Amino acid sequence: MQKIAFILLFLSFCTSNISLSHGIRTELTHIDAGTKYTKLELLQRMVQRTKTRARFLASRYTDPTSQVSIPSFPSNGEYLINLSIGTPAQPLALTLDTGSDLIWTQCQPCLQCFSQPLPVYNPSNSSTFSDISCDSDLCQSLPHSACHKQCMYAYSYGDGSLTVGSLGSETFTLGSTQIQKVGFGCGFLNAGIFQSNESGIAGFGRGHLSLISQLGYGKFSYCFTSLGESKSSPVLFGSAADLNNWTSGKVQSTPLLSNPAMPTLYYLNLTGITVGTTLLNIPKSVFSLKDNGTGGVYIDSGTGITQLAEPAYKQVKLAFLSQMNLPIANSSNESFDLCFRLPSSSSDKVEVPKFTFHFEGADFELPTENYMAQDDNGTICLVMGKSLDGSTVIGNFQQQNVHILYDLEIGKLSFVPARCDQL
Numbered sequence: 001m002q003k004i005a006f007i008l009l010f011l012s013f014c015t016s017n018i019s020l021s022h023g024i025r026t027e028l029t030h031i032d033a034g035t036k037y038t039k040l041e042l043l044q045r046m047v048q049r050t051k052t053r054a055r056f057l058a059s060r061y062t063d064p065t066s067q068v069s070i071p072s073f074p075s076n077g078e079y080l081i082n083l084s085i086g087t088p089a090q091p092l093a094l095t096l097d098t099g100s101d102l103i104w105t106q107c108q109p110c111l112q113c114f115s116q117p118l119p120v121y122n123p124s125n126s127s128t129f130s131d132i133s134c135d136s137d138l139c140q141s142l143p144h145s146a147c148h149k150q151c152m153y154a155y156s157y158g159d160g161s162l163t164v165g166s167l168g169s170e171t172f173t174l175g176s177t178q179i180q181k182v183g184f185g186c187g188f189l190n191a192g193i194f195q196s197n198e199s200g201i202a203g204f205g206r207g208h209l210s211l212i213s214q215l216g217y218g219k220f221s222y223c224f225t226s227l228g229e230s231k232s233s234p235v236l237f238g239s240a241a242d243l244n245n246w247t248s249g250k251v252q253s254t255p256l257l258s259n260p261a262m263p264t265l266y267y268l269n270l271t272g273i274t275v276g277t278t279l280l281n282i283p284k285s286v287f288s289l290k291d292n293g294t295g296g297v298y299i300d301s302g303t304g305i306t307q308l309a310e311p312a313y314k315q316v317k318l319a320f321l322s323q324m325n326l327p328i329a330n331s332s333n334e335s336f337d338l339c340f341r342l343p344s345s346s347s348d349k350v351e352v353p354k355f356t357f358h359f360e361g362a363d364f365e366l367p368t369e370n371y372m373a374q375d376d377n378g379t380i381c382l383v384m385g386k387s388l389d390g391s392t393v394i395g396n397f398q399q400q401n402v403h404i405l406y407d408l409e410i411g412k413l414s415f416v417p418a419r420c421d422q423l
């Protein structure tokens, strides 16, 4: 009797250990990967998407979670995560979104589905699909649900995009690892502006429903390859998400903060910005989280270009104006707000001031190519913008070739410069 109990204990220890011990690696492809755009066009498209996303993120404050409205989320993003679900496995390309929690994919039989290149997931072809009951924790975690025999959800995105479906459970395959019983939305009515190649969204937020919460690894990391680079970007979970394993640079860490009004998002404590050797004169209140949930600084996988709170952006712009020894120029396409004319002789060296974000306990000095980009007209432009709602969002462009680790267990974000194409 005791022996059986011991064996069962041992087995359960083994099984949980098997799935958790070695971590997971899978790939992210940029939403524009494989297209024929030039590097500048890729950047301009990123700026457009950032502006769209910023409008939706801002709209979340103006309609403070009213009882009747369905909470809304931004619907666009920058990276698709490569995974598959079901038995046998059906491939999915889901937008990695730290700005929302629900995982969902388009699901047969569709009442209304947008077109996607991959076949639409069909639960009836999978032996591991099951419905999730209405009284489950996951169903209770949905911002808007109803019980019609099964747990139904509606998730709306700020641009009017919407997914409606039922909550199911499936085996997810990431890399070569299978994870059983992951709760996700089987969306049979999906309408609105979704992007070319996505088949749904993988919420990576801090709520119960998100993929990272359900996997139970407690930490994940990613390393974005340069924009336009053909190699995909790795995303790593659990013990595979180890910054020391890959790089020799200095690993720095800063606490993750949370905002009760936006519990999904990963907030950071930004205390200042240095341009060149000048610590900018930005009052602390510019970056602080307000009592009503506005303001603050967060890192967002779906935002392409960093958006600074307006008073901070103004100081950054003034600093570049005074420190770049080049004449001002107009952006060839209104994507950029601040551009400089390059010297006509290519032998003239261009001095670009350094840019450093000072986070609590960590200085993030950006590689030059993470904030300056060449415009096609013999100009270079600052690749940063101002936000619409007083918050500051750290975007992907600023994170290129930096390996970034989200450790949810100890509540820290760590980072180290890296060659992401070599990880």
Ligand SMILES: *[C@@H]1O[C@H](CO)[C@@H](O)[C@H](O)[C@H]1NC(C)=O
Pocket (backbone or CB within 6 Å): 029, 030, 031, 032, 033, 034, 035, 117, 196, 197
């Ligand atoms: C999108 O899908 C098309 C057709 O399957 C493919 O040619 C293209 O490379 C894909 N783009 C991305 C970004 O995956």
Ligand SMILES: *[C@@H]1O[C@H](CO)[C@@H](O)[C@H](O)[C@H]1NC(C)=O
Pocket (backbone or CB within 6 Å): 040, 041, 042, 044, 045, 048, 333, 334, 335
């Ligand atoms: C700038 O270029 C991008 C794509 O290259 C385009 O989508 C956008 O509309 C352009 N913007 C303006 C103001 O011309």
Ligand SMILES: *[C@@H]1O[C@H](CO)[C@@H](O)[C@H](O)[C@H]1NC(C)=O
Pocket (backbone or CB within 6 Å): 027, 028, 029, 082, 083, 091, 232
């Ligand atoms: C995505 O996964 C599929 C199947 O595991 C694989 O064939 C494909 O090459 C992967 N794509 C990328 C970009 O890693």
Ligand SMILES: *[C@@H]1O[C@H](CO)[C@@H](O)[C@H](O)[C@H]1NC(C)=O
Pocket (backbone or CB within 6 Å): 122, 124, 125
């Ligand atoms: C999936 O199931 C549908 C019917 O539900 C069937 O028409 C289709 O052929 C199946 N696909 C595969 C790959 O088994």
Ligand SMILES: *[C@@H]1O[C@H](CO)[C@@H](O)[C@H](O)[C@H]1NC(C)=O
Pocket (backbone or CB within 6 Å): 239, 240, 241, 242, 245
């Ligand atoms: C470190 O990297 C090597 C090779 O890239 C890999 O085989 C190993 O599993 C990694 N170790 C950890 C702890 O992630």
Ligand SMILES: *[C@@H]1O[C@H](CO)[C@@H](O)[C@H](O)[C@H]1NC(C)=O
Pocket (backbone or CB within 6 Å): 061, 062, 290, 291, 292, 293, 294
């Ligand atoms: C939130 O509070 C700040 C000041 O703390 C105020 O300026 C702002 O208008 C408020 N926003 C909303 C949406 O209530």
Ligand SMILES: *[C@@H]1O[C@H](CO)[C@@H](O)[C@H](O)[C@H]1NC(C)=O
Pocket (backbone or CB within 6 Å): 328, 329, 330
């Ligand atoms: C930029 O464009 C504006 C309006 O089109 C024009 O008035 C201004 O002279 C231009 N500036 C430069 C430096 O080309």
Ligand SMILES: *[C@@H]1O[C@H](CO)[C@@H](O)[C@H](O)[C@H]1NC(C)=O
Pocket (backbone or CB within 6 Å): 329, 330, 331, 332, 377
């Ligand atoms: C960029 O080039 C176009 C076409 O050559 C020209 O009309 C425009 O004035 C240039 N922009 C700037 C800022 O010089």
Ligand SMILES: *[C@@H]1O[C@H](CO)[C@@H](O)[C@H](O)[C@H]1NC(C)=O
Pocket (backbone or CB within 6 Å): 257, 269, 271, 360, 361
């Ligand atoms: C942010 O960091 C500063 C400097 O370390 C500290 O004084 C402040 O209390 C921190 N703010 C929050 C909200 O943790």
